[in-house]
Amino acid sequence: MKNTSKTSPKVLISGGGTGGHIYPAIAIADEIKRRLPDAQILFVGAEGRMEMEKVPKVGYPIKGLPISGFDRSDMKANLKFPFKLIKSLNLAKKIYKEFQPDLAVGTGGYASGPMLWIAGKNNVPYLLQEQNSFPGVTNKILKNKAAAICTAYEGITQFPQEKVHYTGNPIRGEIFQNLPSKAEAITVFGLDPEKPTILSVGGSQGSRAMNNAWLENLDEFVASGVQLIWQTGKLDYQKIKNLVGDKYPTIHVTEFIYNMKDAYAASDAIVSRAGAMAISELCIIGKPTILIPLPTAAEDHQTKNAEALVTQNAAILVKDAEAKQKLVKEVIALANNEDLKNKLALNIKQLGKPNATKEIVDILLNLL
Template sequence: MSETVHNATGNTGRAASAEVRRIIIAGGGTGGHIFPAIAIANAIKQAQPDTEFLFVGAKGKMEMERVPQAGYQIEGIDIAGFNRSSLLKNLGLPMKLVKSFLQVRAILDRFQPHAVIGVGGYSSFPVLKSAQRRGIPTFIHESNSFAGKSNILLGKKATRIFVASEGMDKFFPAAKLLITGNPVRKAIVQSQISRSEALSFFGLDDSKKTVLVVGGSLGARSINEVIANHLLDFKALDMQLIWQTGKVNADAYKQRGKASKNVWVNDFIVDMDKAYAAADVVVSRAGAMAVTELCVVKKPVVFVPFPFAAEDHQTVNARYLVDKQAAVLVADSEVNTKLMSALTTLAMDEAQQNRLKENISKLAVTNADAVIAGEVLKVINA
C-alpha cells in the first residue's frame, strides 16, 4: 500500500474561513458505529468550536437515543438492511430506499453541509451517495478489517477514507486511504476513576474479583446463556459480575441476575469508563471498537468472536491479539464448555493478567479522533 497517506496531523496549516462550517455525520445501528461518530464530532468541535453538526440515523435504531444523549441533533430516515432470515420482510425495501433518498434530499437542501462523514450502518449509504452526487466532500470511517459493501461502493468517490489497519487497499483506492486507528470516547481514554470508585458506582465490593461481560449493544446470546447458567458459580467462587446483556431477552436476564447481590446487570452500560475501571477480567465479542477500547484500557480479556460476522472478521481481530499474547480466545462453538473455565482461570491468575495487560497496552491508539478531525477540517477549510 505504497500510496497510502501516513503522515496525518490535526493542523490544517491555514486559517479557517469566517463562515461557520456544517457537517453531517451519518450511520449507526450499533455502538461500534455510534460512539466513534460521536468521538469524531467531539474532536472536530474541540478544534473548531463553532462547527455545526447534524447526525442522520435509521429510525428505531439506538443512535436515535444515544446521539441526543451526547448533545447532538439527529434526524431519522426510513431505511433498513436486507433481512437474510426472512425474505418476506424485504418486500418493502425498495420503497424504503426510495423514501430514504427523498428524505436525505430534503435534509441536504435544508442543512447545506460542507462535508458528510459516514461511519457505517444502513443510514450512511443514502446520505453519502446523495452528497457525492452534489459534489459535497465525503469521508468514510471503516472500523473493521473487512469493509462493508456500502462503504466499498461509496469509497470510489469519497474524498478520504479512514481505516484502522493496513491492507485495506483491497477494498478502497489506495491514494484515498489514511490509517488512523479507531476513535475511542474521551471518557474512556482520559478516565481517572479508580477501581474502588468504579465498584462503588456499581454497588459492588472492591475486595472481590470482578468480571465484566459485554456482548455488544444488541447482546450476545451464546455468552449470555453461559453467564445466566453459571450465576451461582460466581458466588461460590467469591467473584462478582458486571453484566451488559444487550437488548435481546434482556428482561429475563435481568430477573435472573438481580437475585444475586454479587451481580450488577442491565441491558446497556452508559458509563463504560467505570465498567472498565471496575473489571479485573473482561469477556467480550471481538468487534473492531470493542478490541480498540480494550487495548486502550489495558484489560485482560477473553474474546468470544461473533461467528457470523462478514468473512469471520471478529475471529481475525481476536486472533491478531492472541498471536501477540495479548488476549485469550474461546470460539463461539465451544462457549458452553470452555468460557467459564477460561474466565475463572484468568481471574485467579494475576501473573497471566499482568502479561496480557502489558501486551495489549502496546496496541493502543488514543488519538484517532483528532487525526480524523484534522483531515476533515483541512478539506472544508481549504
C-alpha cells in the same frame, strides 16, 4: 465553487443502524464543535433506527431516510428495497440542496449510503470511518469517491491504500480519562477489593450465550474465589437476578452499566463481545480480555475483529458455540495466571489509539 468558511463549515454526518456506527459519528461531531463552535452539523440516518433517538439527545439535528438494509433471512422483505432506495436518494438530493454541505462524513451502516452518494455526485469531499477489520458493504461501495478513509485496523486491502489513514476508532474521552483506583471503583459494586474481579459485558441487549455460560458453571466459578460484575442485558436480567439474589455475594448482577469507567477500573480482566467499538475501548483500557464474537454479526466481522487481536497475543478468543464448556474454565485459568494477564494487558494496550477522534477531525478539516 462555494465560498467555504474554514471557521464555520457545514458538515453532513451520516451513518447508523447500531451504536457501533452512531457513537463514532457523535464523537467526531463533538470534536468538530469543540474546535469550531460556529460549524453547522447535520446528521442523516435511517427512519426508525436508534440514531433518530440518540442523536437529538446529545443536541444535534437529524433527518431520516426511508432506507433499510438487505434482509438475508426474509427475501420477500427485499422486494421493497429498490423503492426505498429511490425514495431515499431523492430525499438525500433535497437535503443536500437545502443544507449545501462543505464536507461529509460516513460512519457506515446502510443509513450512510444514499446521502454520501449524493454528496460525492456534487463533488463534496467526504471521509469514511470504518470501525471493523472487515469493511461493511456500504463503505465498500462508497470507497472510490471518498477523499479519505480512516480505519481502526491496519492492512484492510479492500480500500484504495493511498486514501487510508490508520487512526483507530473515535472513543468518548470520558471513558478512559482519570480512571479511579480498583479499591475506589469496586465499592460501587459492593465487592471485595482484595479479590480478583471479572467484568462480563454482553452489549446493550445482553448476550444469551454468555449468560448461559455463566449460569451453567456458576458454582464452579464461585468456588474459584473470583468475583464477577455481570452485565446481563434486558432479556435475562430478571431471571438471573432472582437466581443469584443474596445467595452469591461475590457476584454483582446489573441489567446495564451506565458508568463504564467504574466497571473497567474495578475489574482485573474483561469478558466481552467483539464489536469494533467495544474492542477499541478495551485496547485503551488495557486489561486482559477474553472475546466471544457474535457469530450472526454481518459477514462474521466480530470474529475477524477478535482474530486480529489474537494474532498479536492481545486477547483470548472463545467461540460462542463453545462458551458453555470453555468460558468459565478460561476465566479461572486467566485469573490465576499473572504472567498471561500481564502479557495480554501489555499487548492489547499497545493497540490502543486514544487520539483517534483528534486525528480523524484533523484529516477531515484538511479537506476544506
